[in-house]
Amino acid sequence: MRSPVITVLEGATEDRIVFDLTGIEDGYDRLRRELPGVDIRFAMKACPVDEVLGCLAGKGAGVDAASPRELEQALRVGVPVGRMHYGNTVKSDRDIADAHRLGVRDFATDSLEDMAAIAVHAPGARVFVRLATGGEGALWGLSDKFGCTPADAVRILTAAREKGLTPSGLSVHVGSQQMTADAWHSAVERLADVLTALGRRGILLDHVNLGGGLPALGYLDRYGTPLDPPLDKIFAVIREGMRHLRKVHGEHLAFVMEPGRHLVADHGVIRAHVARLSKRRRPDGEPQYWLYLSCGKFNGLYEMDALQYRLVFPTHHDAESVPAVVAGPTCDSDDAYPHEHGLVQVPAALASGDPVWVLSSGAYAISYTTQGFNGFDPLPYVCTGGGRP
Known part of the structure; x- marks a missing residue:
């Protein structure tokens, strides 16, 4: 069958980018089959296109948003507010208040200061803490600007409970275009340690957000060699990691992922x-x-x-x-x-x-x-x- 993208490209005389919505939908379906039961929230920063957001929302996907403007766009195209969260740990007081006004109740955080601001400007909200990772094995490590240590994660969630927030989860991000399965294994070990420490303090979380990082398959490296990420092994490690974390913290534990480039690149x-x-x-x-x-x-x-x-x-x-x-x-x-x-x-x-x-x-x-x-x-x-x- 002739690709509709090729038809568009051959008929075009002006520069443009063509998005294949059917391919994106098929990729979403494959991801759901590989990771059954996982709540998929598209990292919309990868492709903030109304038609892309709309087709994924129609399949049941939510949104990982990084600003009030992204939240507004997602709401405009029909993403239910209950299927989105504010995933950026860098937020001003006004950003938090604007997101809360829009109906968002799930916020990422990685510092006591940000958490305290959420308590003031989004009272009663749910917070999940992002753990820092090394980013080894990824084309973009994302290892410095975001995330906190395991000890700080415990402090933040303990303090959040005291301030009337709901300590709801933990998150990680193993780096964008992560090319190894080992990165996911290391992230799971770190998550397990924090879940164990929280359990000792009587804090029971309801979910773990495994972040983004799933690779696209069609790139070349800087030397022109096709990239070959071990995608099947990555999925197997993630599935095993989810089973392990439920053993550590309880079978009730739900999981979220934030694929971006994996779905659209x-x-x-x-x-x-x-x-x-x-x-x-x-x-x-x-x-x-x-x-x-x-x-x-x-x-x-x-x-x-x-x-x-x-x-x-x-x-x-x-x-x-x-x-x-x-x-x-x-x-x-x-x-x-x-x-x-x-x-x-x-x-x-x-x-x-x-x-x-x-x-x-x-x-x-x-x-x-x-x-x-x-x-x-x-x-x-x-x-x-x-x-x-």
Whole structure:
């Protein structure tokens, strides 16, 4: 069957990103089969697109939101407030009050100060504490800005009970695009230790939030080698970890996950075009090809410093190729693949205006973008498919 995304791409003459809603829905269904009973709350920062949020909400997904504006968007497209939480541990007093006014009653925290502010501005709310993790094995470790030690988690939840809040859970995040199963095993061990300590103090939590980090499958690494995350093993470790945590804290314990890129990355494709394929000499005199695309770090390919996106040149099949540095169109040296690690084979006959399809670009292509840096507009988007029950 012909992919509806390919139909849209072949018919397009302007740059855009195309989201395959059917693929996103199918990914959600697979995740539910792999982790039965887990409450899935989409990390909407990965793809804050109304149609994406709406199709996932229609399947039963909730939302992990990081600001009152995200909460407002999720409510507008029909996500029930009971299926969303405020997952950002960095919040001002006004942020907390605004979220509480919108009806949100579940808040992440990782400090006594933030917890105390929740008690004042969202009285009676439920709080879950984010534990710090090392982030080893992930492309983006997320190990410094968020999370607290196990000892502090116990202090925070104990103090939360004293302030009239409901100590409801613990959370972790093993790092974005986590490529190992060991990271999940280590996170479970840390969670088990804290649950045991809380149980000794008579604090019984109702859920554990296992966070995000589930990898997408369609990326290349910085050297151009396909990534191969052990997804089956990761799911097996998570399932075993849930069984273990229920033995530690009680069979009542529920689980939440916050997938973002795992659900959308491989179901978004950018239709871009060639700005120029040029050849210049490096300082050592050696020739170097550069492929400049119409989109780059500031309008769709923000993560190009850590990975390579797969490129397809639909008008140059089986053509002679040359090794090139791939870069975006702006007057900024960061707007390029890190070419010291490897070059990309591209058709030697590329001409300005030729179409390029950038695969697996559905995560953060919309959210990590500027409002026209150097005069290059953010990418518009279209959606195709969707609507499966």
